[in-house]
Amino acid sequence: MPTTQARExxxxxxxxxVRYAIRDLACVADEVIQQGHKVLPLxxxxxxNFDFHTPPHIIEAAYKAMRDGKNGYAPSPGIPEALDAIRxxxxxxxxxxxxxxxxxxxxxxxxxxxxxxxxxxxxxxxxPKPDYPLYSAVLCKLxxxxxxxxxxxxxxxxxxxxxxxxxxxxxxxxxxLINPNNPTGSLCSREMLEQIADLARRHSLVVFSDxxxxxxxxxxxxxxxxxPHIAFAAVGxxxxxxxxxxxxxxxxxxxxxxxxxxxxxxxxxxxxYSEGIHRLLRARLCANHPEQYAIKPALEGPQDHLIDVRRxxxxxxxxxxxxxxxxxxxxxxxxxxxxxxYPKIDISESDEVFVKELIREKHVMVVxxxxxxxKPGTQHxxxxxxxxxxxxxNAYSAIAEFIQQRYRTA
Ligand SMILES: Cc1ncc(COP(=O)(O)O)c(C=O)c1O
Numbered sequence: 135m136p137t138t139q140a141r142e143x144x145x146x147x148x149x150x151x152v153r154y155a156i157r158d159l160a161c162v163a164d165e166v167i168q169q170g171h172k173v174l175p176l177x178x179x180x181x182x183n184f185d186f187h188t189p190p191h192i193i194e195a196a197y198k199a200m201r202d203g204k205n206g207y208a209p210s211p212g213i214p215e216a217l218d219a220i221r222x223x224x225x226x227x228x229x230x231x232x233x234x235x236x237x238x239x240x241x242x243x244x245x246x247x248x249x250x251x252x253x254x255x256x257x258x259x260x261x262p263k264p265d266y267p268l269y270s271a272v273l274c275k276l277x278x279x280x281x282x283x284x285x286x287x288x289x290x291x292x293x294x295x296x297x298x299x300x301x302x303x304x305x306x307x308x309x310x311l312i313n314p315n316n317p318t319g320s321l322c323s324r325e326m327l328e329q330i331a332d333l334a335r336r337h338s339l340v341v342f343s344d345x346x347x348x349x350x351x352x353x354x355x356x357x358x359x360x361x362p363h364i365a366f367a368a369v370g371x372x373x374x375x376x377x378x379x380x381x382x383x384x385x386x387x388x389x390x391x392x393x394x395x396x397x398x399x400x401x402x403x404x405x406x407y408s409e410g411i412h413r414l415l416r417a418r419l420c421a422n423h424p425e426q427y428a429i430k431p432a433l434e435g436p437q438d439h440l441i442d443v444r445r446x447x448x449x450x451x452x453x454x455x456x457x458x459x460x461x462x463x464x465x466x467x468x469x470x471x472x473x474x475x476y477p478k479i480d481i482s483e484s485d486e487v488f489v490k491e492l493i494r495e496k497h498v499m500v501v502x503x504x505x506x507x508x509k510p511g512t513q514h515x516x517x518x519x520x521x522x523x524x525x526x527x528n529a530y531s532a533i534a535e536f537i538q539q540r541y542r543t544a
Pocket of ligand 1: 179240312344380382391
């Protein structure tokens with residue numbers, strides 16, 4: 135046996151700021167579980183943890199592909215029939231200047247790949263604050279400083295244009311839009327998308343438009359139909375843009391890891407960047423192969439499950455909003471898409487302490503606003519309103535009781 139003690143293996147220093155608050159809270163939950171309690175997870179956006187089910191024809195397509203021997207590597211950009219279906223989807227979204235499409239292992243990989251292929255050391259990209267934490271994690275991994283612009287809570291969480299103008303530098307290469315938004319559930323207005331397109335033109339920015347929740351719009355128009363989603367690339371067809379989409383949320387298969395990118399904009403301008411993306415696509419071989427055979431049936435087959443999904447989400451959103459409006463110290467901009475609410479909470483300690491104590495005391499798990507970024511001096515928490523109404527109602531009375539007891543609300 136060697137007698138020397140193995141030296142501690144340290145992780146790269148550039149990971150020091152990589153946080154993933156959504157999963158980091160798991161340690162506190164584990165404590166509570168070890169004491170024999172059941173924790174209600176309102177922290178992870180996985181519909182399959184609740185009463186949502188993958189459409190059977192999609193499962194059949196992936197299963198058939200496996201049975202048919204589609205178990206080797208796929209072409210690096212994706213299988214041709216999936217790429218065709220994604221082009222069709224882009225057309226339905228009103229994107230008329232598609233230059234390229236590619237398949238990835240989830241939108242998570244699209245984000246990583248598109249940022250890695252664009253940004254040099256010393257350059258930056260603008261990300262929203264609050265944001266989905268993967269964006270800042272990827273930037274940290276690449277050693278790129280985070281340059282965050284504010285979403286304005288007083289304007290239904292629209293991007294704050296004045297702040298974007300302030301944060302722009304000559305080295306800014308891109309701006310990220312998350313629409314519908316995680317964590318706020320907000321939608322970008324057409325006027326806002328037009329203004330962002332104008333800004334991108336003036337400053338030669340690429341737009342990364344994360345539209346992973348584009349079929350989960352919860353608002354109605356005057357006829358009672360779901361408000362259509364407005365794709366950024368349809369509003370700014372000339373602007374170099376990558377639209378991120380995927381199967382995880384709209385088609386209820388987050389574990390399959392299937393996403394894609396739709397490259398649009400001025401053909402000559404985007405070409406070298408698009409080639410760079412393909413170099414990385416080849417380097418990582420391919421996205422999950424058999425699951426790609428489910429992309430066409432998903433995008434072109436029956437969409438009935440979405441009617442049910444949106445009906446459940448609307449009812450749960452309404453319940454959530456009512457609770458926010460009737461609970462002392464809590465207020466919330468009503469979510470219009472996805473399955474997240476991001477209430478503001480008026481308390482005299484950090485929202486991280488609030489969230490951790492809530493897990494310990496009431497066994498309900500939400501995520502603190504500081505995990506997503508927020509304006510200094512404000513506190514928030516993110517609720518995932520995927521559970522059924524009865525479970526949500528129980529969780530909300532527990533949170534209200536916790537607030538009442540801890541902050542002595544009248
Ligand atoms: C805004 C946003 N983008 C990307 C992702 C990652 O999605 P995927 O499962 O396709 O990797 C998520 C997952 O929650 C998300 O909320």
